[in-house]
Amino acid sequence: MAFSKTFIPPVSRISCRSIRNLPVEGDDWDVLIAHFLGVDHCGHRFGPDHPAMAEKLSQMDGVIRSVIKRLKNDTLLVVMGDHGMTDTGDHGGESQKETDAALFLYSSSPLFPAPGSQVEPEVVPQTDLVPTLALLLGVPIPFSSVGQVLLPLFPQNGSRGVPTGLSQAEALWINVKQVNRFLETYSNMAKDIPPDSLSQLRADFSNISSQYLATVHKGHLPSPELVVFMQNYLTAVRETCRASWARFNPFKMAAGLLILGVACMLCYILSELSHVVIQEGLLKLPILSGLVVGLVVAAGQLFSQGYLELSWCAGAAALFSEVLFLWRTHGVSPKGRWSPSSLLTPALLVLFLRCASLLSDSYVIYEGNVVTFLLFTLSIYVPLRLNWDGLLVPLPPPDTQKPPQLLSTALPSSVVRRQAFILLVWLGVLVGSLYLSLSFHNCREEQGTCQPSPFLSPLSRVQDSQLRNLHYVLSVGSLALWGYLLHRWLRHYGNLNCTSVTLFSACFLLPLACVCMGLHWAVSATPEDTFRSLFELIGLAQVFLPRTSFCLLGLGLILLWVDPMTVFLKSRTPLNSRGTSLPPPKYRASTGISPQAELHHLIPQLYQRIRHSLEDGGTESGEADSRPAVEAYGLGTVYSAPLVLLCGLLGLVLLLLHPEGMALAFLLLLLEAGAMLHIHACSTNLSSLHKHSNGFSVPWAPVVSWSLAATQFFHATGHLPTFPSIQWGAAFVGFPQGHTGTALPASLVTLNTFSAHIIFAVGCPLLLFWPLVCEVRGTRSTRSAGVEESEDAVMEMRLRESPQKFSSGLLQLAARYLFVNGVQVFASVCAAAILRRHLMVWKVFAPKLMFEASGFIVGSVFVILGVIMVMRVDVSVGGLFKKLLPQNSR
């Protein structure tokens, strides 16, 4: 037998020559496989409802017609698709649109009797093709096939039209024997088929075999009942196998749930006791002992079983270190500090509702709306709560009954009014962007009347040229606004005065990358046949424009890492004049002896002077007598500026991987994140007199909203926790010809899918910095010192004043964020474990679990990245002050 495979290239114009070259007429083949990639290519590029697709399909019709014309009498033509496609032209998921494909069978000589005499099945499983084609070719059915021969392709019993072929009953009998052999062998090796159904199947088989052999022995024709019986047997085997191949290991599931639950608890306790953990260093011993336990378990397994099951070793190690950590913190934790009632805050209640919603398939299907609903509730709760505490509106004029010392701590009513106004404005922005973001959602198969967002389809698929231009202008406009807002923010806080490479990346790389992206969108939006003459150029541009943007943005990220300082220092006065310009002695009062203490006190002092000079115009150089020794611009946002820039650059990278229309959604994301940060800052400012701030603690409400916003924008960027909705197009941005490996496209698709998780995870430390950036001048120092005259903003330098509190605050924030995300993973694991026999488990819960878990892993990696970035900045700030100290104290 000779197999010959002809590969038809996916070029849009198949020449007639290549079809004529199909060696249909020759005698030197048994099977001829022709693979027309064009339809698939066209579907991926344009989707099913594009004129180009219609053109392609009619072209294919022509091909099939011409093949049919030259078909010989003993040839069977099988035209089949190996998959369907979604409305976006992708495939790989399990939705009906993707798994359904056409099947067309043709033979020149009448294979089938007159139409109507046979029942033609509506849908046939693809597994049925293998045994059918094998028997038609006269080769054995492959061993592990569980398919069933397609009866209409075989002559009916008794009709002797094709004397050499097998009759229907004979084909079925061969099929039954083959499937039975497979079943016997399989059930001997793996014990997962339930014994009672196995014995039932065995009984059926022996029944069939005895009946069939008896009829054949007598020379009769097998009865139609026997044929049906055999068909039923084959179907039963297939269904039994399908049911038993979905296997669960309850013991492992319980162990996994236990480890995950304890890990969540650990994160919670870590966030509550972060200062203790930082002080006492409780982490080393549990980690080391966990490793030891893991190794011991591995050795034990090797010794007793002879092979290694890695998941058990890792599980034992994780569980042991978790439990040891919990046990140790139990010893050091202050008694009675946290009670169950502290868990009953509305923020955690919202988190609980979110987790509970993961247990119901309806809520998972409408997850985008559910999360938006909860986020909306949580944001409205903030001003309501502030009002309840009497902090939103200025206090009434002083009462005589109130003790006077209480009054002195209050913010001035103009400040309160201003902060409340800012808070309400940002709340409006948040609510507006939440509402608008609902229009970027994609639709699940299960949502009946839903229409996917029009912004989700790439511009090249938009038919109406005016609409396309409008979309393009909107996208480029939001891209430009994204860049402008970043630039504006950095300029506002004076971070663009420096001469470092970071300035270069912010001022030049960012706009350049934006321009490249705009051009790339323009090029990819042009319909394929408008500029035939420029075909080569367009192809080149499609490769190089996105690659250039990738490189520019990557360069920006690297430069940001190399030099994250966005501070501009300017020494102006002679060093010896420092003594004259000392601020009031409150910073000198407690100056220590050691250089370290000296350093600690110098920093705020330095900063005060810098602020002074900034307020007095900053640039004038006339008064040299009492002006500060060093000027620094952008020191107040030294931590948040690189982080904001990092988020901006990352956001552009991720935007490039999305369809063009998603630029609007990304702009909304930026606005929403900003609004959440400002609301958090305002509410911290307003409540600063209510509860005395202990360190840099971020409350639960902003952390929960931050995490919910990540999920919300997962949906608002057109993603869904289902496999058909993965945006495969991301793998071909900059690589329109495809890839050779799998690592690069896989990472591109991962970045695309979890872009919202990534941006919010990296930006998580901003929650710690923002209240300091937006601090109300004079509030904190007034409270602490009781002196009215300190009007200077210290902003993020406050973090340098107490590094211990800074570290514990950062640890607490990261632990809280991980806890909030981890609890959601835990809930979806529970859902998948409890509802594993649910009707919707493979459509809803299992994909949800996989997306949630992958999102958690990606998110955790990027949280750690964000924290590392902050530490990197901290190191270079430390370096800066080390450099300054000797200069000034000499």
Next chain:
Amino acid sequence: MMWDVEIRGMASAHAIVASSIFMATVMPAVFVENFSVYGSHMVWLYCVAGSVAVVNITVFWLLGISPPTKKNTLSYKLNRLFRSCLYFLLSCLFFHTVVVLYGAPLLESALETFSLAVLLSTLTTLRCLCVLGPNVQAWIRVFSRDGAMSVWDTSLQITTGCSVIGAWLGAFPIPLDWDRPWQVWPISCTLGATTGFLTGLLAAPVWIHWHRKQLTYKLK
């Protein structure tokens, strides 16, 4: 002693309001053909809203809870009445906006959404108007921890909070695939709001009675 009188008065007022809701559910069945809470939901909704409004205004007017008017001229009274109506309308629009932002359809069934807003306004804003008069600053003041200045203010806090939370909880069953008649928009929310309001009416006297030792009201 004074406490008991006030609490008893409030409990009976609340009982009258609650029974008016009950009557508004039962009575139309006599007059309107094919009346049912689900089937002809809008009729029920406006019956409840109307009866609650009438009974509330009557009870508070009879009890004389409303803040004393500074001037007794007719024009001033008309001005107050006009401002009250305006505030009520504005609060309907406000609730409508909030409900739409929460995810209600924008254009289709806008009438239903607005009816929900009317019901919510009746259960919350109207009581504010009755107790505090058309004075937004007083409203804002009431919803703070120590902003309540009388038993009625506390009861206003409780009933308003319960109504809004009830409507919020009422949105929960909407996405579920149970295909029940009360899952149609906005039935579950209106039922939730009404149930919450009734709960608030019941809870307010009980809560105040329970906490009467801790409650201290400043004089106005």
